[in-house]
Amino acid sequence: MGNGMLSSGATADAAVKILKPLAEMNDREFEWLEREVLNQAILEHENVCRLFEVGLTARDAGPQRVFMVLEYVPGGTLHEFLENHFDKLSVDDKRSIFFHVVLALQHCHAKKVFHRDVKPGNCLLTKMENGQVVLKVADFGFSKSPFAEQGPLSSNLGSGPFKAPEVESGLPYAGEPADVFSSGVTLYQLIFNTLPFICEGNALINLNSRTGRQALYANKMRRPLSFPAEPPNELRELLEGMLQPVPDKRLSVEQVLVHRWVRGLSTEHQRREQSSQLLLSSLAARAFLQQPHIRQLDEVSARRRERLELGLAPIRAAYKAIQAARGNM
Structure with missing residues (x-):
């Protein structure tokens, strides 16, 4: 949606994302902007890129643009990393990176936020002082807002090969x-450095054509799932469960998190761990959510949401004035 430049804050480095001029936005783009701001305001998790501030550039600096002050994640996107350093990743590296993606989604879904555009290009990487690589999910422009009317979704949003078939x-x-x-x-893609569903025979599908999109959809519905190299049984089971074309038969986020490939455990150990976790999960989750530090995080999130709502107010007013001017033309 825009380009970014770096800025150094008082407490942490930040990235400033500057969007296209407000006068050039259409109603759908403005709706995406509001979603991104309001949804990220309620998310407070190590694996989600945080949004700190939103505002308008000064009028005397040219056409007014919306700027967003985000957590600076210096390692670039997962897509870029796979393009340049795929061979450097071990299986454990891939497992850890993927685990962070699923942890982020678990937090989002607990807050009733559905991302709808999960892909390596929307996942950012950074390295902690201890050398651990941390992934953060970003770009919530297509996300479903928990503040909107609840119920099934209907918009065909997302990126072609990554979209679930029911979305299309x-x-x-x-x-x-x-x-x-x-x-x-x-x-x-993290495992094989290529995408599923994008070939018809040995030829790449033209995703920009109607027939290409129809072929992509047909491939998503077709089984068995094909692989460029035979994966271990546990990984095959996980991928087939997540890429199940029927949503009701697809693995849930919780099932993915306890899957034996994700946890890196032997089958026998996995069975013991999973049975214990299932017995304790509801009671443990309830007790965990009552802990003081969880309540404090909710309070921090509420304050940040209030600040971002205040930042949105002049943006909404400016866009409303632009709409009124358009109506008078």
Whole structure:
């Protein structure tokens, strides 16, 4: 949606994302902007890129633009990393990176935010002081807002190969299974450095043509799933479960998190761990959410949302004035 430049804040480095001039935005683009701001305002998680401020550039600096002050994540996108350093990733590296994607989605879904555009290009990487690589999910412009009317989703949003087939069907769909499918395609690319579904025979599908998009959809519905190299049984099982074309049969985020490939455990150990976790999950989750530090995070999120709402107010007023001027032309 825009370009960015770096800025150094008082407490942490930040990235400033500057969008196109407000006068050049259409109603749909403005709606995406509002979604991105309001949805990120309620997300407070290590694996989600944080949004700190939103505002308008000064009028005397040319056409007014919206700027967003975001957490600076210096490692670039996962897409860029795979293009340049895929061979440097071990299986454990890939497992850890993917685990962060799913943890981010678990947090988003708990807040009733559905991303709808999960892909390596929307995942940012950074390295901690201890050398650990941390992934942060970003770009919530297509996300479903928990403040909007609840119910099934219907908009055909997302990026071609990563979109769940039900998103393209024109029928109502649920947000969580759609995000699971997209993260499954992300895992496939993370493992094989290529995308599923994009070939017809030995030829690449033209995704810009109607027939190409129809072929892509047909490939998503076709089974068995094909692989460029035979994966281990646990990984095959996980990918097939996440890329299941029928949403009701697809793995849930919770099932992905406890899957034996994700956890890197032996089958026997996995069974013991999973049975214990399932017995304790509801009670443990309830107790965990009552802990003081969780309540403090909710308070921080509420204050940040209030600040971002205040930042949106003049932007909404300016856009309303632009709409009125358009109506008088």
